[in-house]
Amino acid sequence: LFTLLITVTLFSCSGDEGNNSTAVNPPANSLKKVTETTYIAGNVENFSANFNYENGILKTISDPTNRIEITYSNNRISSTIYYKNEVIQNSYSFTYNGNLLQTILNTKNNFERTLFDYNNGILVSEKNQSLIGSTWQTGYTQNYVFANGNIIEENSIFQNNAPYKNTYDYDTKLNPMHYMNPDVRELIGMESADLKTLNNQTNTYKYSNASSTTPILDFTRVITYNAQNLPISIKKYTTSNTLVSEATFEYY
Numbered sequence: 001l002f003t004l005l006i007t008v009t010l011f012s013c014s015g016d017e018g019n020n021s022t023a024v025n026p027p028a029n030s031l032k033k034v035t036e037t038t039y040i041a042g043n044v045e046n047f048s049a050n051f052n053y054e055n056g057i058l059k060t061i062s063d064p065t066n067r068i069e070i071t072y073s074n075n076r077i078s079s080t081i082y083y084k085n086e087v088i089q090n091s092y093s094f095t096y097n098g099n100l101l102q103t104i105l106n107t108k109n110n111f112e113r114t115l116f117d118y119n120n121g122i123l124v125s126e127k128n129q130s131l132i133g134s135t136w137q138t139g140y141t142q143n144y145v146f147a148n149g150n151i152i153e154e155n156s157i158f159q160n161n162a163p164y165k166n167t168y169d170y171d172t173k174l175n176p177m178h179y180m181n182p183d184v185r186e187l188i189g190m191e192s193a194d195l196k197t198l199n200n201q202t203n204t205y206k207y208s209n210a211s212s213t214t215p216i217l218d219f220t221r222v223i224t225y226n227a228q229n230l231p232i233s234i235k236k237y238t239t240s241n242t243l244v245s246e247a248t249f250e251y252y
Contacts, residue, residue, distance in 0.1 A: 026053040026252040029179040029228055036247040038191045049188070053252075058184060068187060077183040079107070094183065101183060122146050123196075149198030155210055163210040166218070168194075169203040173229040176200075176249045192221070192234040192247035200231055219244065226251070 106112035111131035128140040145153035205215035224233040
């Protein structure tokens with residue numbers, strides 16, 4: 001479960017209140033609704049979000065209590081506002097270098113941001129930073145190795161802790177976000193799926209340390225697809241077959 005500044009935890013514990021999504025000319029095969037239940041450390045949490053469109057453009061992501069409002073400039077997300085019970089909780093601005101997302105800044109407090117770095121147009125790292133005094137300090141870094149549109153290796157560093165590494169296997173089907181504006185992938189993070197990739201993760205491997213080359217199977221996923229090769233259900237399991245999370249996806 002991870003998106004640096006805006007996560008599905010905004011909508012957690014809301015329960016399933018039914019399908020309240022609204023749509024005006026949504027793009028074909030775009031997301032309509034996502035639900036997820038996680039079972040971690042004895043805690044059960046539910047997440048549900050509806051994707052609401054106007055004139056073919058995603059305008060809000062919402063449940064009965066929470067809402068993210070999205071503003072665009074030249075077909076790219078320029079800002080978002082997060083409401084809880086109609087009270088603004090956070091707001092974010094998005095800046096770009098050409099077509100590449102560079103920064104997401106928390107404009108509610110102006111001392112949290114995410115930086116995106118690229119190599120030949122391919123994302124290689126994300127850094128979550130906080131402004132301490134007059135200096136931006138990095139609290140969390142994710143370094144990526146992409147191949148064929150998928151993250152095949154991820155190296156993470158949390159503050160001064162030792163770095164750790166994961167690698168992944170993929171199916172050949174389409175990611176749930178395949179037909180969405182690419183910037184929307186930064187608005188939601190899930191335990192069951194990584195929405196930044198072209199295809200869907202099937203196996204997750206961990207390592208004894210970041211320099212190790214010996215993979216240890218950590219998680220597996222069971223995925224069900226619709227006729228358009230998009231996931232409608234993803235279940236994530238430990239190697240002992242314990243259910244970690246389960247998600248469902250509905251599309252227009």
